[in-house]
Amino acid sequence: MSVQTQQDQIARRIRALRDEKNVTQAALAWELGFNDRQTLAAIEAGERRITPEELVRVADALQVDVDAFLDPFLLIGEGAFSFRAREVEEATLSAFEAQARRWIATYRELGHQSGSEPRRLGQKLELYPWSSFEDAEAAAALLWRAWELGEVPADRLEEAIETQLGALVLYVDAAEGISGAASQLPGLNTILVNRRETQGRRSFDLAHELFHLLTWDAMPPKRVEPLEVKPTKGNRVEQMAESFAAALLMPAPVVAARWEARGGEDLPLWVSRAAARLRVSVPALQWRLVNLGLISKAQVQAMGAAPRPVTPGAKPGLPLLFSRRFVERVSNAVEAGRLSLRRAAGLLGLSLAELADLCAAHGHPLSYDVPG
Amino acid sequence: MLLDGVARKDTVVLVDTNVVMEAVRTRCWNAVSGGLCVETVEECRDEALRGDRGRPGYLPVSEQDLARIRRVHPVTPLERATFALAYLNASGMDPGERDLFAHAYARAARGDSVWIVCSADKACVNAAVALGWHERMRSLGALAAAVGANSDPPLGRQFGEPWLSEVRTRYLLGA
Numbered sequence: 001m002s003v004q005t006q007q008d009q010i011a012r013r014i015r016a017l018r019d020e021k022n023v024t025q026a027a028l029a030w031e032l033g034f035n036d037r038q039t040l041a042a043i044e045a046g047e048r049r050i051t052p053e054e055l056v057r058v059a060d061a062l063q064v065d066v067d068a069f070l071d072p073f074l075l076i077g078e079g080a081f082s083f084r085a086r087e088v089e090e091a092t093l094s095a096f097e098a099q100a101r102r103w104i105a106t107y108r109e110l111g112h113q114s115g116s117e118p119r120r121l122g123q124k125l126e127l128y129p130w131s132s133f134e135d136a137e138a139a140a141a142l143l144w145r146a147w148e149l150g151e152v153p154a155d156r157l158e159e160a161i162e163t164q165l166g167a168l169v170l171y172v173d174a175a176e177g178i179s180g181a182a183s184q185l186p187g188l189n190t191i192l193v194n195r196r197e198t199q200g201r202r203s204f205d206l207a208h209e210l211f212h213l214l215t216w217d218a219m220p221p222k223r224v225e226p227l228e229v230k231p232t233k234g235n236r237v238e239q240m241a242e243s244f245a246a247a248l249l250m251p252a253p254v255v256a257a258r259w260e261a262r263g264g265e266d267l268p269l270w271v272s273r274a275a276a277r278l279r280v281s282v283p284a285l286q287w288r289l290v291n292l293g294l295i296s297k298a299q300v301q302a303m304g305a306a307p308r309p310v311t312p313g314a315k316p317g318l319p320l321l322f323s324r325r326f327v328e329r330v331s332n333a334v335e336a337g338r339l340s341l342r343r344a345a346g347l348l349g350l351s352l353a354e355l356a357d358l359c360a361a362h363g364h365p366l367s368y369d370v371p372g
Numbered sequence: 373m374l375l376d377g378v379a380r381k382d383t384v385v386l387v388d389t390n391v392v393m394e395a396v397r398t399r400c401w402n403a404v405s406g407g408l409c410v411e412t413v414e415e416c417r418d419e420a421l422r423g424d425r426g427r428p429g430y431l432p433v434s435e436q437d438l439a440r441i442r443r444v445h446p447v448t449p450l451e452r453a454t455f456a457l458a459y460l461n462a463s464g465m466d467p468g469e470r471d472l473f474a475h476a477y478a479r480a481a482r483g484d485s486v487w488i489v490c491s492a493d494k495a496c497v498n499a500a501v502a503l504g505w506h507e508r509m510r511s512l513g514a515l516a517a518a519v520g521a522n523s524d525p526p527l528g529r530q531f532g533e534p535w536l537s538e539v540r541t542r543y544l545l546g547a
Contacts, residue, residue: 001460052453059449066449070456071463333464337494337543342389342419342466353427369528371397371427 001072001113004046010055010069011046016077017062031061072109073347075101079185082212082221084205086228088177093224096174096181099349103322104183104190106347107168110329111188113338118187119166125214125244129236133243136211140247153249154203154279161191161210162325169206170326171195171319179227180205182212189213195319200281202319207245249280250288259294267295268303322348324362331364341368374408374488374510374518384487385410386476387441389419389468391490391512394531396433398523400516405440407519411487413445413475416468447471451478459503464495473499480505490515492530494539501543511536 018028029040032054042048050058059066068076081097111118125139144153147160158169167189174181174194179201183190191209193202212221219237229238255274262270275285286303289295321327330348333339339347345355356370374383385408387395392412395401404410420433438444455474456462462470469491479487488508489500500509513532516523529535 001463003460006457006460050457052450052457055453055457056449059453066453066456067463070453073463335494337498337539338461339464340466340469340493340495342469342493343464343495346466351424351426353424368530371429371528 003049005112006070007049008046009072010050011044013069013076014040014058014062015044017064017068020077021062023062028058028061032057072112073102073105075105075185079104079183080216080220081181081183081223082209083181083224084179084208084227085224086177086179086226088175088224092175093178096178100172100181100183100190100192102347102349103170103172103192103326104168104185104188107190107326107329108185108188110333110339113333114329122189123165123214124217125211127215127240127244128218131240133240136240136244137247140207140244141251144248144251149248149251151254152278153251153254154206157203157206157210157248158323161206162323165189165210165213167191167213168323168326169193170322171202172321177227180209182209182216182221184213184216193319195321198281199279200275200284203249203279204245204281204284207248208241210248211241211244246284246288246291250278250285252292254278255285255288255292255294259289267299271303320361321358322362327359327362328364331359331362331366334359334366334368341366341370374515375486375508378486380518381409382486383409385510385515386472386487386489387412387416388472388489388491388493388496389416389466390492391531392416392420392437392441393423393433394492394512394528395516396437397431398525398527400512400521400523400527401437402440403519403521404512404515405437407521408515410441411443411445412441413447413468413471415447415471417441417444419466419468445475447474451475454478454481459499461495461499461502465493465499469493469496473503476505477503492528492535497536497539498543501540506540506544509536509540 018025025040025044026037029037032040034040039048043050055066055069059068068074079101081100083093085093127136127139147164149156149160161167161169169191171193172195179194179197181192191206191213193205197205221237225238229235229242258274271285272282275282278285286300290297290300330339330344334341334344341352341355345352348355350358352370356366356368359366374380374385387410395404417438421438423432424430425432451474452471455477458477465473472489476487476489488510489505490510490512491497492512497509500506511531511533513527
């Protein structure tokens with residue numbers, strides 16, 4: 001971090017925290033004992049270097065810790081979140097958001113330190129609140145082709161989001177009821193997926209949150225969106241997101257080709273196998289087949305309680321925490337001495353041993369001896 | 373002698389959380405804290421007490437262990453701010469490490485030069501080199517050797533003098 005970068009960060013955060021607490025520049029200047037507003041204005045413009053004494057006085061006046069201005073591993077006054085959650089108390093969501101902010105800020109700051117530029121050129125879908133569900137499906141079909149997601153889009157989606165969109169995908173341990181989240185930050189969009197969800201749910205979360213990232217400006221999602229999207233008037237955007245996700249993970253040509261190849265195979269068995277291969281849930285595929293006119297609602301209802309076979313071809317196990325790119329960035333910073341081992345563990349919410357194990361599991365072992 | 377021209381008993385040894393925990397784990401803590409003028413900051417003391425309790429086989433640091441530290445310094449917001457504005461990568465250190473260095477920075481600012489720092493993290497060695505304190509860094513292995521203490525089980529690699537020497541040299545060379 002350069003002196004100017006630090007001053008700019010301090011300036012931004014004084015403005016943000018002052019706004020958050022509804023304190024005018026004149027009032028804060030007076031409280032700090034400045035003779036006029038201009039001194040504070042110059043600090044807030046990043047034109048005058050703040051002294052340690054002034055910084056402590058600003059922190060006292062705004063009733064925050066000095067770290068609120070100094071710590072680049074925090075997101076203050078920036079970043080919007082939308083969570084997919086069911087029956088989760090606000091305190092739980094807030095705690096998760098605070099931790100998510102730490103992860104995202106860590107990735108961004110370590111990127112700055114290593115010279116990685118934030119992604120300034122974004123992509124968006126030409127979809128609006130008045131667009132139809134068919135429009136959302138058509139947009140998904142276009143994206144499927146443009147990103148070359150292939151026969152099993154869920155297998156390639158994470159990589160495509162990272163490379164095509166420059167977004168960060170993190171698999172995390174979230175409190176029960178929090179399935180996923182999307183976060184928009186200038187230059188760095190993030191999708192968080194609760195890695196303890198089923199494989200089908202994880203795939204859908206990824207596609208659903210991708211929709212929000214690609215339509216955020218036109219259709220900003222609510223802070224909390226429901227897990228199960230009911231076809232009601234008030235949640236049209238969420239229904240569009242579900243249509244988009246279904247069409248992206250189960251493209252019409254892919255489903256049609258599999259349907260053609262089904263032959264005489266028993267329908268419930270075929271649906272279970274195809275869903276496992278596509279890494280989506282059985283109900284998701286059933287309703288996609290209905291939407292594509294390949295089966296009827298009555299057939300879905302008839303299949304409802306049918307036993308599911310073991311699903312060969314499914315990717316087994318729990319995804320590793322975070323992502324390879326994220327852990328690589330952390331590991332590189334620790335090895336370069338830009339981030340201490342204990343600090344890295346604290347930022348990620350892990351013990352030292354857990355951090356060492358995670359880095360090794362992602363193929364970036366640390367050179368420290370950490371007792372296991 | 374730990375510092376040129378200063379008697380060992382007069383040299384303040386500032387230790388961080390990792391050092392306290394490793395010294396207790398390897399059973400050289402009593403000898404090191406008894407034979408040297410060991411000091412730390414409140415955050416490091418609290419971190420050491422919290423420890424890594426979920427780890428199998430973890431040997432906790434007790435209140436009695438920490439009572440052997442000669443002085444535990446509070447660190448003020450002004451000392452933290454002064455250090456963070458002077459050393460721009462201070463946020464890369466954990467709160468205990470950062471406070472220990474902020475305390476050392478305040479000591480240096482008031483002309484106190486009879487102290488050394490004992491840490492086993494690259495970020496701390498990096499900071500020490502950037503601040504011109506590389507001659508003030510000592511490994512736990514060197515401290516144990518100075519008081520004739522044995523470590524059992526052996527110290528982790530980063531607590532030994534060869535590791536410190538290698539890392540310090542790398543940062544001095546700008547690598």
